[in-house]
C-alpha cells in the first residue's frame with residue numbers, strides 16, 4: 001500500500017523549529033557547506049539533473065531557471081522565496097515553516113551560491129503573522145551561528161492580495177508598490193527585483209534543495225513519476241476524513257490520496273468531485289481518480305497539480321453553488337490591470353449567480369463558455385488565465401448539474 | 410495622534426518600506442488615516458495618489474476607521490461548504506451589525522476574507538490575525554467573550 005515519504009518534512013515533529021541547534025544536530029546546513037565546496041555550475045547541474053520542477057504551480061525545471069540567472073553578469077542578484085500561499089485550500093508552505101524553517105533558509109542560501117547572489121527575500125503572506133515572527137527568529141539564529149556566511153535574508157509581509165503570489169506582482173509588492181503583474185518578457189530570472197536577475201521559487205521547491213545536494217540528483221530522479229520526480233506536499237480539505245498535510249511520491253494516485261491517506265469520505269458520504277491545485281484548479285470526477293498526481297498526468301486529464309491543494313466534495317454538495325463562490329473569489333482578487341480579466345471575472349460571477357439562482361438559459365451557458373475561452377487566451381497573467389478552469393471543467397464533467405438549474409426552455 | 414512622520418521616516422530609508430510602514434500604523438490604529446498616507450507620500454517622495462493607490466490595493470489595509478478587533482470570516486470554497494454562512498449570520502446577530510460594518514463602540518469590525526491558510530479545520534475566522542478553526546454558530550458568543 002502507498003506510503004508517505006518525507007524529504008521536505010523529514011524533521012516534522014522531530015525537531016524544535018525555534019531551535020537551530022536541533023536542525024544542526026539533524027545534519028542541517030551540511031548541504032550548504034557541501035554546495036559551497038562545489039563550483040557554481042556543478043550545483044546548478046545537480047539541481048537540473050535531479051529533474052526538480054517548481055512546486056508553486058508552474059512546474060518549471062528549477063536548475064534550468066537558476067542557470068538563466070547564473071549566466072547573466074550583474075552586480076546584484078536576488079533569491080526570492082514565494083511564501084504567499086494564497087490559493088484557497090492550500091496550507092502546506094505554512095506547515096513547512098512551522099515544522100522546519102531552516103530547511104528553506106538552507107535551500108535559499110544554496111541557490112544564492114549557485115547563481116552568485118548575496119541577498120534573499122522571503123515574501124510571506126499577511127495572513128501568517130506567526131510565521132513571519134518564526135522566520136525572523138530563525139534568520140537571526142542562523143546569522144548568530146554564522147551558518148549563512150555572507151548571504152543575507154530578509155522577510156517581507158504581504159497584505160492580503162492573492163495576485164501577489166504571481167512572481168512579477170510579488171516583486172512589485174516587495175518594492176512597495178501595488179502588486180500588479182508585469183508584462184513579460186523579460187522574466188524575473190533575467191530581470192526581476194530592481195531589474196536585476198532574480199530567482200523566485202516556492203517554499204517547497206527550496207526545501208527540496210538540501211536533500212538533492214546531500215544525496216545527489218540520481219537518488220531524486222528515482223522517486224515518484226519520471227517527468228516530475230520527488231515528492232509533493234498535499235493539503236487535504238473538504239469532505240475528506242483526515243484533513244491533513246501529507247508528503248507523498250508524485251506517482252501516487254488521486255484515489256490513494258483521498259481514500260488511503262485521507263481516510264475516505266467524512267460522515268459516510270459518497271464521493272462526488274475533487275478540485276486539485278487550489279481554487280484555480282480543475283474539478284475531477286470519480287472516473288479519473290486513478291490518475292497519478294504528477295504535473296503531466298494531471299495536465300493530460302485537463303486538470304492541474306497546482307499547489308497541491310486537494311478539496312474533496314461529497315454527493316450532497318451543489319457543484320454550481322461551489323463554482324459560483326469560486327467565481328466570486330476571482331472577481332475579488334483580479335488586480336484590474338488587464339481588460340479581459342477585470343471585465344471577465346465580473347461577468348463570470350454575474351452569469352454564475354444567474355445560473356445558481358435558476359434564472360439562466362442555455363444561451364447563458366454558451367456565453368460563459370465563450371467568455372472563458374477568451375479569458376484563457378487573452379488574460380495577462382495566470383490569475384485570469386486560470387479563472388475559467390473551474391467553470392469549464394465542471395461544465396464538462398458535471399453538465400447535468402447546470403442543466404438542472406436552467407429555466408425550462 | 411500617532412507620529413506618522415516619525416514612522417514613515419523610520420521606514421523611508423528603504424524605498425520599499427511603505428508596506429511595512431503601513432503595517433506599523435495599522436498595528437496601532439487598525440486603519441490608515443489620511444494624514445498617514447500624506448506623511449507616507451512625503452517621506453517616500455511619491456505622489457499622494459500613489460501612496461493612496463498602494464493603501465487601497467491590499468485588502469489588509471483600510472482607509473476607513475475600523476474597530477479594535479477585526480473579525481475576518483473566510484468565504485473561500487472549503488469554508489463555504491463547511492458552513493461559513495451560518496457563522497456570518499451568528500456574528501452579525503451577536504454584534505448587531507452587518508458584514509463590512511463596525512460596532513458603534515468601535516470595538517468590532519466584520520470583514521470577509523479569502524482563504525487564510527487554516528483549512529484543516531473549516532470554517533475559519535480570524536480575530537486580529539488569530540485563527541479559530543471549525544467554528545460553529547454556537548461557538549460565536551464564546552469567541553467574542555474573549556474580547557469583550
Ligand SMILES: Cc1cc2nc3c(=O)[nH]c(=O)nc-3n(C[C@H](O)[C@H](O)[C@H](O)COP(=O)(O)O)c2cc1C
Pocket residue numbers: 053054055056057058059060082083084085086087162163164165166167168200201202203205206381382383
Ligand atoms: C495568480 C497567481 C498566484 C500565484 N501564487 C503563488 C503562490 O502563492 N506561491 C507560489 O509559490 N507560486 C505562486 N504562483 C506561481 C509563481 O508565479 C511562480 O511561478 C512560482 O513562485 C515559481 O516558483 P517555483 O518554480 O518554485 O514553482 C502564482 C501564480 C499566479 C499566476
Ligand code: SF4
Pocket residue numbers: 163180181333334335336337338339341342379380381382383384385
Ligand atoms: S489577468 Fe487579472 S490578475 Fe492578472 S494582470 Fe490581468 S487583471 Fe491582473
Ligand code: FES
Pocket residue numbers: 088089090483484485486487488523524525526527528531532533
Ligand atoms: S478555505 Fe477558509 S481558511 Fe482556507
